[in-house]
Amino acid sequence: MKPIKLGVNIDHVATLRQARLTRYPEPAHAALVAEQAGADSITVHLREDRRHIQERDVKMIQDVLTIPVNLELAVTAKMLALAEKLRPQYCCFVPERRAELTTEGGLEVAGQLQKLRAACATLRANGSKVSLFIAADAVQIDAAVAAGADMIEIHTGHYADCTDATSRADELDKIARAVEYAAQTPLQINAGHGLHYHNVQPIAALERVAELNIGHAIIARSIFSGLHQAVKDMKTLMDESRR
Ligand code: PXP
DSSP states (O other), X not given: OOOOEXXXXXXXXXXHHHHHTOSOSOHHHHHHHHHHTTOSEEEEEOOTTOSSOOHHHHHHHHHHOXXXXXEEEOSSHHHHHHHHHHOOSEEEEOOOOTTOSSOOSOOOOGGGHXXXXXXXXXXXXXXXXXXXXXXXXXXXXXXXXXHTOSEEEEEOHHHHHOOSHHHHHHHHHHHHHHHXXXXXXXXXXXXXXXXXXXXXXHHHTOTTOOEEEEOHHHHHHHHHHOHHHHHHHHHHHHHHTTO
């Protein structure tokens, strides 16, 4: 089986810094440690309310890393202009609501196809590979193809939220069927949200998934084990599920 890649989301290093408006901890430092520990890309979500990652963080991270930076952003004219200026290797469009604790659902691609087609074309012409964060749903997958995206990221948040084995198995099945469906298209298939050390393996075992984006669980574990070890432990679990 092909190895699976790990994108480490470092937003919550910035959350800790912004809680006190200090100069530490430094997200660019975290990005470097994650890279050295085996991360395949670094994800940052530049939210419109700037609650964690700031524009300067994205620039610093781009400066110091050799692995790709994946910029998550809302589909707004302001964020598009910023992404055009920053030119990250990957951009991932996500829905964004100011009051939410974290990204809650997938993008409604089918319902705003014209807008997303234009946004994908703009960023692709600017040199970024474009991903759409979507639910495990064939309608949204077809729409992602029609929008001209390079990649999709399948939302694993509902799977992660399940509190009993039956509903977790149902959600996993839904994701597995969506992955198989998307595998018939030219899209690269990624997945993420809510994944942690105890639920990652069934998702990582889905052969056609190229990359997982994981943040909160890795940064949380790093308090106890250090970030290098936390990234390594996640990579090991993911690699094991591909053997
Ligand atoms: N993928 C997307 C599109 C996200 O918005 C987030 C959270 O910022 C993640 C993955 C990572 O989620 P978590 O922090 O729960 O691992």
